[in-house]
Structure formats: C-alpha cells, structure tokens
Amino acid sequence: xxxxxxxxxxxSLFRFFEEIxxxxxGSYNEKAISDFLVDFAKTRGLWYHQDALHNVIIKKxxxxxxEHLPAVMMQxxxxxxCEKLAEASHDFEKDGLELIVENGVLRANGTTxxxxxxxAVALMLAVLDDDKLAHPPLECVFTSQEEVGLGGxxxxxxxxxxxxTMINLDSEDEGVATVSCAGGMRFAMTRPITRHTASGKLxxxxxxxxxxxxxxxxxxxxxxxxxxxxxxxxxxxLHETNAELVSLxxxxxxxxxxxxxxxxxxxxxxxxxxxxxxxxxxADDFSAEIRPFEPDFACTVCVRDGSADVVSxxxxxxxxxxxxxxxxxxxxxxxxxDGFVVTSLNLGIAKLDDxxxxxxxxxxSSVASLQEDTKERLFLLAETFGFACxxxxxxxxxxxxxxxxxxxLFKESYQTLFGAELKIEAIHAGLECGLFxxxxxxxxxxxxxxxxxxxxxPDEYLPLDxxxxxxxxxxxxxxxxxx
Numbered sequence: 087x088x089x090x091x092x093x094x095x096x097x098s099l100f101r102f103f104e105e106i107x108x109x110x111x112g113s114y115n116e117k118a119i120s121d122f123l124v125d126f127a128k129t130r131g132l133w134y135h136q137d138a139l140h141n142v143i144i145k146k147x148x149x150x151x152x153e154h155l156p157a158v159m160m161q162x163x164x165x166x167x168c169e170k171l172a173e174a175s176h177d178f179e180k181d182g183l184e185l186i187v188e189n190g191v192l193r194a195n196g197t198t199x200x201x202x203x204x205x206a207v208a209l210m211l212a213v214l215d216d217d218k219l220a221h222p223p224l225e226c227v228f229t230s231q232e233e234v235g236l237g238g239x240x241x242x243x244x245x246x247x248x249x250x251t252m253i254n255l256d257s258e259d260e261g262v263a264t265v266s267c268a269g270g271m272r273f274a275m276t277r278p279i280t281r282h283t284a285s286g287k288l289x290x291x292x293x294x295x296x297x298x299x300x301x302x303x304x305x306x307x308x309x310x311x312x313x314x315x316x317x318x319x320x321x322x323x324l325h326e327t328n329a330e331l332v333s334l335x336x337x338x339x340x341x342x343x344x345x346x347x348x349x350x351x352x353x354x355x356x357x358x359x360x361x362x363x364x365x366x367x368x369a370d371d372f373s374a375e376i377r378p379f380e381p382d383f384a385c386t387v388c389v390r391d392g393s394a395d396v397v398s399x400x401x402x403x404x405x406x407x408x409x410x411x412x413x414x415x416x417x418x419x420x421x422x423x424d425g426f427v428v429t430s431l432n433l434g435i436a437k438l439d440d441x442x443x444x445x446x447x448x449x450x451s452s453v454a455s456l457q458e459d460t461k462e463r464l465f466l467l468a469e470t471f472g473f474a475c476x477x478x479x480x481x482x483x484x485x486x487x488x489x490x491x492x493x494x495l496f497k498e499s500y501q502t503l504f505g506a507e508l509k510i511e512a513i514h515a516g517l518e519c520g521l522f523x524x525x526x527x528x529x530x531x532x533x534x535x536x537x538x539x540x541x542x543x544p545d546e547y548l549p550l551d552x553x554x555x556x557x558x559x560x561x562x563x564x565x566x567x568x569x
Contacts, residue, residue: 090187094550098215099557103208107200108182112168115179116140116230116238119164119207123228126211135246140164140230141238143246146214148223152568157223159249160213161518162206162256163232163239167339167542170197172294172346174544192548199546201538203232205553206255209560221564225249229518232256233341235272235479239518244525251492251567252531253560254519258303258541260552261504263496264533266512268302268450269457269483269520272340273431273464275408275445275473279401279438284330285393287358289351291319291365293336295382298345300542301432301448302515305343306416306425308379312336312347313436317409319368319385320349324406327361329353330396333438334406340434340448342542347436352396362389397438404471405443409436412445413463418456427514429456431464445473450514452483484520484531486512492532499562504555534560 087108091100111119120140127134133145142164148155168178174196176184184195193199210226213219225247231237257264293316297309313336323329329351336347353361369385376383397405418429428451435446447464451457461477468475487493493510500508519531536556540546 090185091192091550094554096212096216096557099208099212099553100550102211103204104185106204106207107185110178110180110182111164111166111200112178113165113231113234116164120228120230130214132214137241137243139238139241141242142228144214144226144228146224146226149220149568152220152222155222155568156251157225157249158221158564158567159225159227159247159252160210161227161229161252161254161522162210163203163229163518164207165230165233166200166202166204167198167233167342169338169342169543171544187550190550192550193546194544197544198542199548201546201548202258202541203256205536205538205548209255209557212557213560213564219561219564220568222567232518233339236481236516236518236521237479239521240481244522247526250526250529252519252522252529253492253563254517254531254533255535256517257533257535258538260537260556261500261506262509262511263493264513264517265490265493265510266452266486267484267517267520267533268452268514269454269481270302270448270450270516271480272478273447273449273461274476274478275464275468276476277401277404277443277471277473278441279405279443280398281395281440282398283393284352284396286352286354288332288390288392288394289329289353289358289361289365290348290388290390291316292346292348292386293384294346295384296345296380298343298543299540300515301341301343301434302430302450303513303541305430305432305514306427309343310376310380310383311414311433312344313409313433314412314414315372316347316349317406319365319372320351321406321410322368323351323361323365324402326364327353327357329361330399331402331406332394332396335437337435339542340432340446342434343432344434345543350394352394358389362387401443405438408445408467408471408473409433412447412467413460417460426512428452429460430514431460450516452512452514454483481516482520482524484517484523487530490530490532492530495563495566496532496534496559499559499566503559503562
C-alpha cells in the first residue's frame with residue numbers, strides 16, 4: 087500500500103496504524119483485524135491465541151539476558167466507534183478509513199479515526215516487530231468489543247496470561263497516566279407502540295452541529311445532548327398543537343453524546359403555521375442558551391405535504407416524556423478532587439420503529455452504590471412510562487492502588503526523558519483494567535497513551551509527534567523492566 091504518514095519515527099509504528107486503518111473494525115466486526123494479528127504472529131513465529139470473540143494474545147520471549155524475568159502485559163482493544171458526518175458515504179462494514187495528514191496531525195475524512203484504540207494495536211505491533219529492543223517477556227493482548235461494554239476483556243481466558251504487570255494503552259493524554267476508572271453498563275429501555283395513518287402537513291425538525299463526544303471523558307464539558315434538546319421541542323409541539331409524532335431519533339452508540347437528531351410530525355393544515363412558528367422560536371431559544379459552548383449548533387424546520395403512520399398519542403407522550411424526564415449528564419462530582427466526575431449517564435440512542443420505542447443509556451460511576459442509585463432511577467422512569475429494561479455489558483471500576491511499581495517506573499522514565507513530572511489521574515471513562523484486575527490477583531496496572539482528541543466523533547485526530555514521543559517512553563520503560 088502507499089503510506090501517507092512520513093517524517094515520523096519509528097516508521098513501523100505509523101505503517102502499522104495505516105495498515106489496520108484499511109481494515110473495517112467496528113464493534114462486532116473484528117474478525118478481519120483479528121485474523122490480521124494472527125497472520126502477523128504466524129509470520130514472525132510468535133506464540134498466539136485467538137478465541138471465538140476474536141480476542142488475540144501474542145507472546146514474545148524476553149530479549150537477550152531478560153528471558154527469565156516476569157512477563158509484562160501490554161493491552162489495547164481492536165474495535166472502534168463508527169461515527170460519521172451525515173453527508174459522508176463511508177460504509178464502516180466494508181470500507182477502510184480515508185486518512186488525511188495535515189500539519190503533523192492525522193484524521194479521517196468525515197469519520198472517526200479509530201485512534202481509540204487503534205494506536206494501541208500499532209504500538210504493540212511495532213514493539214513485537216522490533217528484535218533490537220530490550221524488554222522482558224511480553225504478553226500482548228488485543229481485545230474485542232470494548233466500545234460496546236468491554237465484552238472481549240470480560241470473556242478472555244486470563245489463565246493464559248502469567249503477567250502481573252499490565253500496561254494498558256487506552257489512555258488519551260500524553261504526559262498523563264490513568265490509575266483508576268469508573269465502572270459502567272448499557273441500560274436499554276423498550277416499549278411497544280401502535281401506529282395509525284394520518285394526513286396533513288409533515289413538519290420535520292433536524293438538529294445538527296453539536297460537538298458530541300465521549301460519554302465519559304466529555305460528559306463534564308457542557309456538550310448538549312441532541313436527543314434531549316429535540317424532545318424538549320417536540321414535547322411543546324405535542325402539548326400546544328394537534329401535531330402527531332411520526333419519528334424522533336438520534337444517536338447510534340450509547341457511549342457517544344448524540345450530535346445529530348431529527349423528528350417528523352404530522353400537523354393539520356390549519357395549525358401548521360402555528361407549529362412551524364413555535365418550533366422555530368424554540369430553536370432560537372436553544373441557540374441563545376447553548377451558543378457559548380455549542381457554537382455550531384443548527385436547527386432547521388421544514389414543511390411539506392404528505393401523510394405518514396403516526397404513533398398513538400398515548401405512546402408518543404410516554405416516549406417523549408421519558409426522554410424529557412430522563413436523568414442525563416453529570417450527576418455527582420468529588421469537590422475534593424477538583425470536581426472530578428463520580429457519577430454520570432448519557433442518553434445515547436433514541437429511536438422509533440414500526441412497533442417499538444427504544445432508549446439506550448450509558449450510566450457510569452466509580453462508586454458502586456451511586457451506580458445502583460442511577461439504575462434505580464432508570465427503573466423508576468421505565469416503570470412510570472411503561473418500558474421494559476435490559477442491562478448488558480456491565481463492567482467494574484478500577485480501584486486506585488496505593489503502591490504501584492509500574493506507576494513509579496513510568497514516572498521515573500518520563501522525568502528522565504522529558505524533564506517533567508508525569509501527571510497521575512483517575513478518569514470517568516471505562517477501561518478494561520478493572521476486568522483484568524478482578525480476575526488476576528495482585529495485578530499492577532497503569533493506563534497510558536499518546537494524545538488523542540475528539541474521540542467517538544468525526545472530529546477525532548491524532549498529533550503524530552505525540553505518538554513518536556510516547557513510543558520513546560514506552561520503549562524506555564520496557565528497557566527498564568528488562569534490567
């Protein structure tokens with residue numbers, strides 16, 4: 087293939103990233119990337135294991151003189167969040183990413199970049215491929231389905247791993263090491279609906295231009311949830327006009343803050359002017375409310391003739407009311423830790439099909455009792471409006487360790503290489519470290535990585551110089567572990 091990333095070292099790191107970017111690897115579609123990793127291991131004569139969920143483990147003996155040392159695990163996930171601009175024609179099931187390099191920054195054309203967590207895959211491959219590096223025995227773990235509930239890490243046979251030191255490569259700030267994270271789950275609510283045909287004027291409302299973002303990392307940045315905004319508007323229309331709901335939906339991932347949403351309603355000809363004016367006035371109010379932190383917010387209101395199958399008034403009211411009353415965003419902070427987010431949730435998906443209304447949330451908390459409180463509130467919401475509930479993909483938080491040799495080693499290395507102090511923090515996003523720590527007693531873990539911005543959105547980008555510096559840090563830490 088023709089490589090686009092040039093002028094950065096090591097060359098192999100960026101070539102591996104380009105090669106895996108050519109492979110579709112959305113969640114639940116990881117077979118091709120899994121087979122790529124197996125072929126990599128076979129070609130180099132390395133031990134490997136591939137399971138039914140497309141997790142892969144690749145092991146490499148320690149470098150000369152370090153063969154006898156305890157193994158070290160490096161770990162990252164192969165799947166990516168598949169988000170794109172509304173006008174993008176990209177098919178995540180079969181198309182590779184179209185990479186763009188501008189001024190030392192890597193992004194994708196109209197889609198997520200998949201640096202979360204493709205950069206981890208590329209980092210591990212670059213290390214495994216270089217026989218000149220000093221390192222202890224390596225156990226590189228490539229997990230699947232991380233973005234949809236950490237499914238791969240949950241099912242991986244951890245008895246195949248001997249390492250009790252873990253370097254997770256799914257952190258997204260150069261110069262920052264993560265040492266604790268929140269637990270989470272996928273909470274889905276569904277309700278049967280009925281429809282009947284109605285005619286009149288079709289009123290369509292579309293919200294776009296919101297920043298969106300990662301439902302853990304960006305939940306505290308006042309980024310607006312497009313589903314919540316649109317439900318506010320539709321609720322007013324349902325109460326103040328004779329509008330009937332045809333559709334209201336947005337979001338494709340529970341762990342991404344919805345950026346684009348749309349709704350269609352049928353309104354009688356004698357009330358369409360009133361409905362259109364009300365919708366536009368509310369859109370203007372929203373704009374005034376959120377412009378300081380959502381500068382590109384847009385809301386369009388269009389009218390056309392037609393008929394459609396509308397949701398019954400009772401079902402429409404239940405659906406819209408549940409959205410309007412749903413808890414969303416930051417629920418609790420720790421003011422003693424600079425306002426660190428302890429508990430939150432994100433309404434990531436809302437949709438209406440012919441017979442079912444669906445809402446999907448991503449609750450997160452680093453405190454188990456507060457996570458239970460969020461669950462109880464969602465159960466009450468569901469009960470109030472006639473929804474059934476399903477919880478999937480639950481994963482534990484990762485507790486802070488008072489003593490951590492790998493944390494100390496990274497701090498020493500960072501200080502030596504860059505003359506600065508490595509920042510240590512907890513994050514509100516979910517990491518797979520908790521699942522490994524629960525299953526592997528006395529595991530000493532840390533999460534690190536280069537800078538990535540705009541994760542889970544088409545604005546995602548990767549500064550290439552940050553990757554190069556981080557690779558230097560990782561190689562230095564491995565060399566220190568080989569002594």
